[in-house]
Amino acid sequence: MADVAVVGFAQAPNVRATHGTTNGVEMLVPIFREVLDSTGLRTEDIGFWCSGSSDYLAGRAFSFIAAVDAIGAFPPINESHVEMDAAWALYEAWVKIRTGEVDTALVYGFGKSSAGDLRRTLALQLDPYTAAPLWPDSVSIAGLQARLGLDAGEWTEQDMAEVAARSRAAAGPGAQISGRVAAADLLAEPYLADPLRKHDCAPITDGAAVVVLASADRARELHERPAWITGLEHRIESGSIGARDLLRSPSTTAAAEAAGAADVEVAELHAPFTHQEIVLRRAIGLGEDVAINPSGGPLCGNPMFSAGLSRIGEAASRVMSGAARRVLAHATSGPALQQNLVCVMEGRS
């Protein structure tokens, strides 16, 4: 089975709202150009294209087809799509290269959350018989999970605020929210949905991201220090929220064990709520010495369907720049961390 590495990453600025269309073309065209320029690849060199997005964000069927225009799909291309975060599209592309079918792949994700009411739209991820008809929104469900941990003494509101403060301090120029703020000041703010305050929730964000994968032979030609994928796994939990252990994220633990998560220096975690970062750190077994979300993470910008892919790109970038040797990226999808993907990458000399 072929080794696979990340050799390119680009993302659109994380913003509260774009003027663009829900098919993402305006966000995708510039970052395709950026990532192709950085790798020296042309569109005709890409063996496989795969995207992650959602028709529910766009409010129309087959919206991802319009995004294919941004590729320039002639002569005909080898293309696929997942109705998931594009981290799962990356998984599909990784399998294509592993099996030797192609030697390069371009993975992209996009979402214009601002076009609709995200909290309601995400309710449609729930069981359509016993949960979705009640329209429980994504923030409220995260609040139920957060209080379970608060009541059990697993974390405090102070712990949650510190996650937000640390994330904002780390966030770079492309982030939607950044800056230095004291946890105590965050705790003085009113509740948005008791027990969650605004800082506990990822901001509604429009954005897009792109990652280029290559097989072993091509990767060394395309980047002097590729981020080699040493493990990539995803797991899912029951669709019945009440049947799940919301404090433990067993799907993350299983994915991390299968992916070989030990000894990483950096972890990019896709936790859209502050307490979920705490859940994930424990589920993966990350120690105090691991740098968590040096990009600022999803609390500083959470473009639906590309934020998980961005975690892989951000973590890979630290390997490609030489700043880190071994890194971990995590992506989630579904209510209260229902589905989780873990990707471990390393640099080789």
Added chain:
Amino acid sequence: MTGLSEPLSAPLEVGFDYTRSLGPVHRRFATELRGRRIVGVRGSDGRVHVPPVEYDPDTAAALDEFVPVGTRGTVLSWSWMPRPLEGQPLAHPFAWALVLLDGADTPMLHALDAGSPDAVRTGMRVQVRWAAELGNGIRDIACFEPVGQSPAPPLEDPEPVSMITAPVHLHYQHSASPEESRYLRGLTEGRLLGQRCPQCRKVYIPPRGACPTDGVPTEEEVELPDTGIVTTFCIVNVPFLGQRIPPPYVSAYVLLDGADIAFLHLVLGCDAADVRMGMRVRAEWKPREEWGYTLQNIDHFRPTGEPDAPFETYAQHL
């Protein structure tokens, strides 16, 4: 260039009242709810799941041992909803709660009508408040409320419930691309505006955010005439909901003169059986006062009577 004016944007309403057929497990649950009773299902590990699940969350075994549970329970967790959203069980502020019903081993998610967050606490005892109208699954439970007076008693032998209605209505602010916006503004003036790809020189109407061949934005504006040809067509014989013209009628791809991509429109003004590939057609515009940001400003296309276009002139546009 496409100009610097703001893209057009408009509300987009998407909605459908889904009717969902229920399998044996949800049918039993919904039928019991209609009788103001709640049942769970026993999982492979002995746990009683409420609401019942069709397959065991751990082993995926099909489950069918139903277990009656209480209509009172204990709050395991809650979050406050200060401004309820459309479709939620209560229109005034309430708590979402995970409620462990007496006799159940897994909690159910529902609304708790408690007045204020100060009145809610983990561990509090709550009971079902039944909906006035029964027979629609989980929404037969209007919400939970703090334990007080006895809730409405069960009903004998409810009619089986095999279907529920689940309305899904979403609201969007849809934005057109800059290129589409130029095109739509042109239509309000009776102009048909396409754009040319800077690389392959193809003319697209409507213009595209990116040329699907080259992946670059179309840029150079091209005004097209309202004449063209039928490249391909179908005769609609089947009546359907929302149909505006009695069948048979012709739905056709019309390739305007000078364009490289055809669009779908109607061909009327002749017998449906006389429409053919290559037929020359001209737009029949609605009265000017009815024009808006839509290709429906053209009511339909009708034959011009000119000789048909030779097949080779449009063979590349099928």
